[in-house]
Amino acid sequence: MPFPVSYDPDAVDSAAHLIQVALTPVFMLSGIGTLINVFNTRLARVADHLEDVRKKLAAPPSDTDTPDPFYTPERLAAHELRLHRRIFVLDAAIMLNAIGGASTCGAAMALFVGSLRDASTSTWLLAFFGIALACTVGALFFFLADTLLSWHGLRRDGLSLSSPKKN
Structure with missing residues (x-):
């Protein structure tokens, strides 16, 4: 006597689709x-x-050492400004990614609530996932x-070091 198994292809396809949709946010x-x-690692560096x-920049210049043309106060100040810009764009990237994660x-919550309540939550689901992707x-x-x-900073510093100053 065969083992009684009911096989409904629609139910299996529906369950498989639900699992696929639930794994996408993960x-x-x-x-x-x-x-x-x-x-964050790049921001820390x-x-x-x-x-x-x-x-x-804060260290007083020493009279005994020959000055390094790479570490002039003007170049260091320009480099400091570039580093501030990099921090700003990395902060913005982290903030947008955090909003995307939220x-x-x-x-995922809209998907979960929609499956529990059998409610139409497709608008919320699409809005949240669209915001996450954007x-x-x-x-x-x-x-x-x-x-x-x-x-740009590496290229600029490299080019200005290799070319002699014209007076």
């Missing part, structure tokens, strides 16, 4: 958490570099801005 949160970790530049949690894209644009600021 993967999104994982990605957002990784991005926040990367941005920029802040450490800023502290080093401020120490060099919106992803809101989308904020994540915005955070990546701010990260790109930090990368360009970093690259």
Whole structure:
């Protein structure tokens, strides 16, 4: 006698779809958490570099050492300004990613409440997930801005060191 199993393809497809939809916010949160970790690490490095530049600016010049053309007060002040800009764009990237993470949690909550109450929560779900995606894209644009600021600073410092000053 065969084992009695009822197989309803619609119920299986519905359950599989619900699992797929429920896992999407988990993967999104994982990605957002990784991005926040990367941005925080980069922000910490920029802040450490800023502290080093401020120490060099505050240190009195020594008469015995030959001055390093890279660490002139003017260059250090310009570098300090660039580091402040990088901190600003990294802060904005972290803030947008945090909003994206919160919106992803809101989308997951809307999905959960919608499945419990069998209510129409598609508007909330789409709004939260749309905000999460938009904020994540915005955070990546701010990260790109930090990368360009970093690259521009390295390129500018490298070019000005290699070319002699004309008087």
